[in-house]
Amino acid sequence: MVKNPIDQALEQLSSAIKSQNSTSIDITEFLKSLPKRALSGDHISGGKILNFSSSGIVDQSTKQQILIKDDLVKISTLEIDTIKDNFNVQGKIKSESLEVSGLLKAGILEVDEIRADVKLEKHSPLEFKSNKEESIYGKGLLWSGTGSTKQLVLVANPDRFFVSENIDLAKDKIISINNVIVLNEKEIGPSVTKSNLKELGRLKGLTVDGDITINQYAFYNSDSDRLGLGTDEPHGALSVAEDGIEVIIGTRENTRGLIGTYASNPFDIITDCKPRISVAANGDITLGNRNQNPVQISIHGKLSVRVNNPDPEVDLHVNGPIRYHGHIHMYNSVYPSSGEYSKGDIVWNNNPNVGMYVGWICVASGNPGRWAAFGPIVNM
Amino acid sequence: MNNQDQKINAVINALNDLFESRSEEINLTDIPFLEFKSGKNGTLVGKGLLWSGQGSAKQLIFTSNPDKFYSSEAIDLAAGKNLSINNVFVINEKELGPGITKSNLKELGRLKGLTVDGSVNINQYLFYDADTDRLGLGTDTPNSSISILENGVEIILGTTEYNRGSVGTYASNDFDIVTDNTPRISVSGGGDIELGNKNFGPIKVTVNGKFGINVSQPDQRADLHVSGAIKFNDKIHLSGIEPPTFGNHVQGDIVWNSAPSTNSYIGWVCVQSGNPGQWLPFGQIQPK
Numbered sequence: 001m002v003k004n005p006i007d008q009a010l011e012q013l014s015s016a017i018k019s020q021n022s023t024s025i026d027i028t029e030f031l032k033s034l035p036k037r038a039l040s041g042d043h044i045s046g047g048k049i050l051n052f053s054s055s056g057i058v059d060q061s062t063k064q065q066i067l068i069k070d071d072l073v074k075i076s077t078l079e080i081d082t083i084k085d086n087f088n089v090q091g092k093i094k095s096e097s098l099e100v101s102g103l104l105k106a107g108i109l110e111v112d113e114i115r116a117d118v119k120l121e122k123h124s125p126l127e128f129k130s131n132k133e134e135s136i137y138g139k140g141l142l143w144s145g146t147g148s149t150k151q152l153v154l155v156a157n158p159d160r161f162f163v164s165e166n167i168d169l170a171k172d173k174i175i176s177i178n179n180v181i182v183l184n185e186k187e188i189g190p191s192v193t194k195s196n197l198k199e200l201g202r203l204k205g206l207t208v209d210g211d212i213t214i215n216q217y218a219f220y221n222s223d224s225d226r227l228g229l230g231t232d233e234p235h236g237a238l239s240v241a242e243d244g245i246e247v248i249i250g251t252r253e254n255t256r257g258l259i260g261t262y263a264s265n266p267f268d269i270i271t272d273c274k275p276r277i278s279v280a281a282n283g284d285i286t287l288g289n290r291n292q293n294p295v296q297i298s299i300h301g302k303l304s305v306r307v308n309n310p311d312p313e314v315d316l317h318v319n320g321p322i323r324y325h326g327h328i329h330m331y332n333s334v335y336p337s338s339g340e341y342s343k344g345d346i347v348w349n350n351n352p353n354v355g356m357y358v359g360w361i362c363v364a365s366g367n368p369g370r371w372a373a374f375g376p377i378v379n380m
Numbered sequence: 381m382n383n384q385d386q387k388i389n390a391v392i393n394a395l396n397d398l399f400e401s402r403s404e405e406i407n408l409t410d411i412p413f414l415e416f417k418s419g420k421n422g423t424l425v426g427k428g429l430l431w432s433g434q435g436s437a438k439q440l441i442f443t444s445n446p447d448k449f450y451s452s453e454a455i456d457l458a459a460g461k462n463l464s465i466n467n468v469f470v471i472n473e474k475e476l477g478p479g480i481t482k483s484n485l486k487e488l489g490r491l492k493g494l495t496v497d498g499s500v501n502i503n504q505y506l507f508y509d510a511d512t513d514r515l516g517l518g519t520d521t522p523n524s525s526i527s528i529l530e531n532g533v534e535i536i537l538g539t540t541e542y543n544r545g546s547v548g549t550y551a552s553n554d555f556d557i558v559t560d561n562t563p564r565i566s567v568s569g570g571g572d573i574e575l576g577n578k579n580f581g582p583i584k585v586t587v588n589g590k591f592g593i594n595v596s597q598p599d600q601r602a603d604l605h606v607s608g609a610i611k612f613n614d615k616i617h618l619s620g621i622e623p624p625t626f627g628n629h630v631q632g633d634i635v636w637n638s639a640p641s642t643n644s645y646i647g648w649v650c651v652q653s654g655n656p657g658q659w660l661p662f663g664q665i666q667p668k
Contacts, residue, residue: 125426125427125428125429125430125439125441126414126416126427126428126429126430127429127430127431127432128429128430128431128432129431129432129433130431130432130433130434131433135434136431136432136433136434136438137434139431140429140431141414141429152440154431154438154453155456158454159435159438159453159454160453160454160455160456161438161440161451161453161454161455161456162456162457162458163455163456163457163458163461164457164458164461165457165458165461166457166461166462166463166464167455167457167461167462167463167464168463168464168465168466168467169463169464169465169466170465170466171465171466172465172466173465174465175463176448179448183463183470183471183480184465184470185465185466185468185470185479185480186479186480186481186482187480187481187482187483188476188480188482188483188484188485189484190484191484192483192484192485193484193485193486193487194485194486194487195485195487195488195489196487196488196489197476197485197488197489197491198488198489198490198491198492199475199491199492199493200488200491200494200495201478201481202495202496202497203494203495203496203497203498204496204497204498205496205497205498205499205500205501205510206494206496206498206499206500206501206502207500207501207502208500208501208502208503209486209503209504210503211503212502212503212506214494220502220503220505220506222503222505225503225505225517225518225530227506227517235561237517237518237528237530237535238517238526238528248558248561249528249535249537249547250528250530250535251528251530251531251533251535251553252556254531254532254533255531255533255553255554256533256553256554256555256556256563256566257528257533257534257535257548257549257553257554257555257556258535258555258556258557258558258563259535259547259555259556259557259558260556260557260558260559260561260564261558261559261560261561262558262560262561263560263561264559264560265559265560266559267557267558267559267564269557271545277557277565279557279558279559279564279565280559281559281560282559282560282583283559283560283562283564283576283577283580283581283583284583284584284585284586285564285565285575285576285583285584285585285586286585286586286587286588287585287586287587287588287589287591288587288588288589289588290588292588293589294588294589294590295588295589295590296589296590296592296598297587297589297590297591297592298592298593298595298598299591299592299593299594300594301571301572301573301593301594302593303593306582311611311616313608313609313616313627314608314609314610314611314616315593315594315606315607315608315609315610316593316604316606316608316609316610316611316612317610317611317612318610318611318612318613319612319613319614320612320613321612321613322610322612324603324604329612330612330613331612331613331614331615331632348613348615348632348634349632349649350613350615350631350632351631351632352631352632352649352650352651352660352662353651353652353660354651354660357662358634358647358649358662358663374663375646375647375649375662375663376662376663376664377649377651377660377661377662378645378660378661378662378664379660380660380661
């Protein structure tokens with residue numbers, strides 16, 4: 001068996017020591033005698049190797065930089081070009097910048113500023129969570145840097161999202177509450193029934209359930225079903241109050257229609273804006289108008305004056321005397337004995353008989369005036 | 381996906397965790413969009429913004445059926461801001477946009493004015509029909525420009541024959557002209573006219589003009605022109621060529637001779653009541 005050079009050297013060293021016993025050994029000369037790369041690492045333990053280098057390691061340190069233990073390697077400052085494969089870090093990584101070409105997962109990521117196209121691919125929403133120190137109010141989205149800050153944040157009292165800017169929905173999009181439409185581009189949702197609108201457009205139609213007041217002039221009362229113009233207390237189905245006079249149009253006794261004044265005011269029926277039939281407050285009636293040309297009044301029927309049962313055989317039935325051409329015509333059994341009478345007044349004999357006169361005529365005015373009989377009744 | 385996108389996505393995928401943990405606001409500089417992308421399940425539903433940890437979670441998220449953003453909270457716009465659709469103003473703090481023309485509003489404030497093109501229905505009582513231009517109170521089928529139907533009686537106020545105004549009842553109901561809330565002139569459904577009121581004191585009727593009774597062409601010389609007989613003080617005055625031969629008459633009734641001639645009589649007078657009663661001539665006409 002051929003012995004290697006080191007064994008041979010050690011054998012020689014041993015025999016030399018044995019043969020020379022206490023003779024000193026020149027170590028330098030001895031090491032020079034060792035062939036290069038003949039010493040095994042097994043021959044080294046402890047001590048410090050200076051200016052250490054190998055094909056992969058150059059130690060230029062002047063003090064300790066690396067501490068290696070069984071469970072860790074401790075390096076005060078490390079410069080690495082590439083770390084291959086996965087590695088775990090327990091504790092913090094502090095870096096002036098960090099570039100990750102692939103996925104970065106973090107339990108918690110704290111940043112002051114992010115520059116990125118934000119694309120959230122997670123299934124859950126972007127969540128603002130409160131903790132012991134922080135409220136969720138005031139949190140949300142801010143757009144800043146140009147003009148005033150634009151906000152979409154949660155605020156309280158009451159809870160609401162505050163939006164600092166106009167909101168513009170896309171065409172045909174709507175605003176709904178609980179999935180019920182409340183507003184779109186052209187209409188208010190049908191469930192929105194209450195408002196305080198004071199101006200409306202030109203309505204296509206109008207349906208109202210309830211009272212109506214127009215300019216404190218027209219009042220419709222839904223309880224009484226009466227319409228008042230100029231009055232909120234109409235006394236007829238339709239009342240028109242003007243200048244303190246109330247004109248009513250309505251019905252009475254379930255059978256009659258009526259028109260006229262409610263209070264003691266006269267009432268006119270007019271044509272051509274001129275009174276033609278005037279009814280005084282006390283009921284007096286004037287047909288025609290003193291201030292206008294005389295009118296023609298025609299009665300196509302019978303006319304009775306103060307007669308309860310008009311005679312159907314006559315056209316004019318007057319209960320009492322009549323007067324025409326300034327002269328009274330009356331009936332009596334004798335001519336008058338008192339009262340003012342004028343010449344031409346006639347008293348018709350209501351008890352005529354043969355040999356009597358059909359009446360008496362006033363031939364001189366006076367009280368009672370002078371009277372003469374006329375029209376002797378003759379026997380046939 | 382390019383390298384930069386991968387980097388960005390890597391960062392952004394952690395953004396959710398970031399918001400969960402951060403208590404301060406975060407500055408997103410130069411970010412064009414905050415984009416919620418559908419993931420493996422291919423849906424955007426449920427994605428959006430969430431505020432949690434205090435009371436019920438506040439949400440502003442995307443939901444579907446139909447597609448919409450769901451907000452769990454009221455939305456409060458800043459003063460002077462508005463809501464628009466397709467850049468058309470629809471509502472602000474004080475007004476609805478002019479493009480909003482349809483509603484089902486049942487309550488309005490005190491209107492400054494009101495203009496209606498079309499029909500009007502107020503409380504199922506007042507009906508204006510835009511087709512007929514008629515206004516009905518108590519009726520939706522007015523028979524004149526203004527009709528008032530009350531207690532089954534329809535009063536009409538309008539025009540007839542293109543040249544007459546008219547007021548009265550449409551059906552066979554009586555009609556009163558009143559003053560002091562008292563009937564003064566009453567027209568029955570059949571046309572009878574009553575001046576004055578039996579239930580009140582006698583009134584005065586004054587005629588300023590000519591009065592004709594059953595006369596087609598009233599004599600303008602007379603103020604009162606009666607076609608037929610007249611009766612006053614309960615005595616009839618007739619006109620005829622002879623005294624009556626039938627009919628009840630009372631003493632004092634007179635028949636004026638409608639064909640008087642010299643030596644004939646001006647008339648006949650009933651000297652005894654009866655049918656026809658006893659009649660005698662009076663007032664012989666003398667030759668001149």
